[in-house]
Amino acid sequence: MPSSKFILFGYNSTMPLTADQEKLIKQDIKSKVFLQGPAGSGKTTAGIHWLTKLIKAGIPPHQILIFTPQRTLSLPYQNTLYQEEVQAHGPVNSLTLGGLARRMVDLFWPLVGIDAGFGTPNKAPNFLTLETAQYYMAHLVRPLIEEKGLFDSLTINRNRIYAQILDNLNKAAVVGFPYEEIGGRLKSAWVGDIEQLHIYDDVQFCADQFRSFCLENNLLDFSLQVEVFLKHLWTSPMCRSYLSQFYRHLIVDNIEEDTPVTHDILKEWLPDFESALIIFDQEAGYRSFLGADVESAQSLKDSCDKIINFEKNLVSEDGIRQVSLGINNAIARLKGTPQSNPEPSFEAVRAAIVSPAENPKYFPGMVAWVADQIANLINDGVSPGEIVVLAPFMPDVLRFTLTNRLDELGIPNQSHRPSRSLRDEPATQTMLTLGRIAFHSWEMLPERINLAYALVQAIDGLDLVRAQLLTAYAYKKSGSDFPLHPFEAIPPHVRDRVTFRVGERYDRLRNWLENINTQAELPLDFFLNKLFGEVLSQPGYGFHDKLDSGNTVAILIESIQKFRWAIGEQLVSDEISIGKEYIQMVNEGVIAAQYVQSWETGDEDAVLLSPAYTFLISNRPVDVQFWLDIGSPSWYQRLDQPLTHPYVLSRAWEHGELWDAEDELAASYQSLQRLSVGLLNRCRKKVYLGMSDLDVRGYENRGLLIRIIQNILQHARRETS
Amino acid sequence: MKLPEGFDFTQSNLKDYLDCPYRFYLKYVLHTKWPALLVDDALAFEERGKAGARFHRLIQQYLLGIPQSRLDAIAQSDPNPEITRWWENFLENVPHLLEGQRYVEASLSTPMLNQRLVAKYDLVLVQDESQLVIFDWKTSGKRPRKEWLLDRVQTRLYRYILTKAGGSLTGTDEISPEQITMNYWFAPHPEAPISLPYNQKAFQADQTYFENCIQEILDRKEENFFRTDDERKCRYCLYRSHCDRGVNAGDLQGFDAFELDEENFEFDLDFDEIQEIEF
């Protein structure tokens, strides 16, 4: 796989160490250290120095394990090995819980297949992606909804039902409770309408069905991989001795973003390592909706022989630190547990926070204000790469409006979208549309206009007007014949308008599509490979020199290939065409055909637009942050997920305790505090607050974050005067 | 030209460069995925690659000490009957050669001209008197000649890197080339592996060869990564349409199966995807 370019904070191991960092590096090489401190206090940099120290001491890199909650977080460590002075003789190993579980299950499958109760343990395991797991869930749950009336009182999209049941299974696995307890736990905490209790029963029923189906068919979704690993491999002497011989030194970063089961494993594993460094970010825990557990992370302290504290945030200037202090104080007051901390200085806070003299009424006004402020900052010499624009979710309309405005002002910008749907990409739409023509026996022929769009993309020199004309005469949807007619079959005056050059190209494409499946039906992915290679990327066709389109189509084909590998046997035995099923699932949204974009960019010196949580996890401090839509409750409210509950399914939750409005409010305060302080810890100089009286959706919002900012200012002013 | 951050020189990217500088540039500098077919009979090609990956996994499991009876059952249940035959060939011909400390799927690297050379070995055995034996399992049909193998980038690179970095396996400072042997074992051929001992002269030649090659890459300007003149290389190249070097993929028979990288056929999952997708 080609490596990507990441806009992660450049950890520079040649910078002089702080006294705190020195203290860590001076520890004996056989130490087990728990390192804690706020974000921006230099912990990861210290961790990188620790890694360098291990390698320079002659420890073979393959004996070093970097463990992180997310693979990208290990990149700064990997990149260190490229520094000249490090001279490592091999790569270090990076793992996440998911990676560890999958690797071990794959390797030791012959040992576990029988004991774990799989239907055909002599056959290879079939690891499911999120998409293919979702597919199987839909396969099982759809008939239950349609025929048995499960979830009939719910009005949410079905795909969210499937996803939330899977999420529950994943939570059970990473929190460490039997999946059979999902429904019971959710029910025991519920206060309210009795109907919801039936919904939780339905959730449990579907989870049970799914698990049995997976076991029967050698399918392993994420939750089953983790469970099989924990129950059958982590307890197996062979697997344990393999792991402890293989990995002798451990570095864990962002332990607070990992799950209780990870913490359990690491706690048991620690005595086997010769050295360990565990890095804990205080005030974090942003992935709690994925099962991250700050409390259980802290319990690893007891297993280390030394605790080192990094006190000081090295990133933020005084004003920003004062805002942080103010937020902590304000939330404590709102919670009714005021602290005896000093109040921040009014001047410092005022200088660090910038907001418009008067809030615009509508969100385009907010966007205009933000863009103008960015332009001023750049005029004053701030580098665009030092500016980030954040909103809790960054909806497309906001992103689009802001990007346009920045483009108009000539300001370089890039936007991080956590995931994009391939369905929205013209290149993939073209491929799938032409696929429907070639596989016309599937009876999924595209709409005329969609075919016209596809031909515009596919054929060089064809515009939409002429493409519509062409399809009006050449495309016949009825009957079982091939639906595209040759160019010569259309009236001469239309041929003249379309031009003969385009006609030739059209004919070549048409003939290719007609003949490709005459002998045997190709799998959809190989069909698309051929279509791309033999026609659309040839001279005269739309993708000939489009490297970007090539990349997009490649991702689509990979998604189809994974689908075929995971689902193939099943569908073939049911005599269903895999390709048809794939297209149907994409249309229904079961397969989102989403691809995750890494923090990848062509231009690092550009203003970044990003959802707030994504920015937090990317660990990249900047000079200036813009927080948009600060009146919105999305800054602290949980997503509406009627089939699951991150708090009730967490390890800290007492079975039988009720989740009520007070708990909800406390959770909101905690989310807001973590998010806002986390962002400030990654900000050096100033925060600009953007809001409009009516938000993007036209609602008037005056949520908690605004109240807190006002509260800070009031108290700071009072204190100062 | 500056190579992308995190770039490692491996046997496959060096081979790509030697085949065609422009292919190297597209693939590793621009990261261009060009989703055309590599060979015409894609399904058979895929099955060959997947069978190779499953066979490698079986050997790996054997080397880890998983009971043979379980592996026999898995080999016999494999949908591809060749696997059973390969497995029997392996059990008959190889285990007695596997004395020593085993490093299975070990990755080693060594710096060169401020770059990194990396090799991933199927197996390295550290034997008595510090003999280091590399094993590479091949499932390709043909058993090539020794001279041909000696000339392969893989042979040259793997032995070179082990000489430079093998100390991290033996715990010694220096390894001499004479301590190293590379064994290719061909599963369809139930004979002994082809053994290629290393020596100082070959080591010096390899060092010069790789240094020249890497220096040449680093010295090239982006616009000088030219397309190869040898159009035979384009037959099995994904970028053939981009380069106007033909329409159809090369045929499976003519494909050099020695170069088949089984890892490309393994199911690669990225669980990081979980955190990003809303539900």
Ligand code: SF4
């Ligand atoms: S098609 Fe030929 S010229 Fe083009 S990149 Fe491939 S090998 Fe090089």
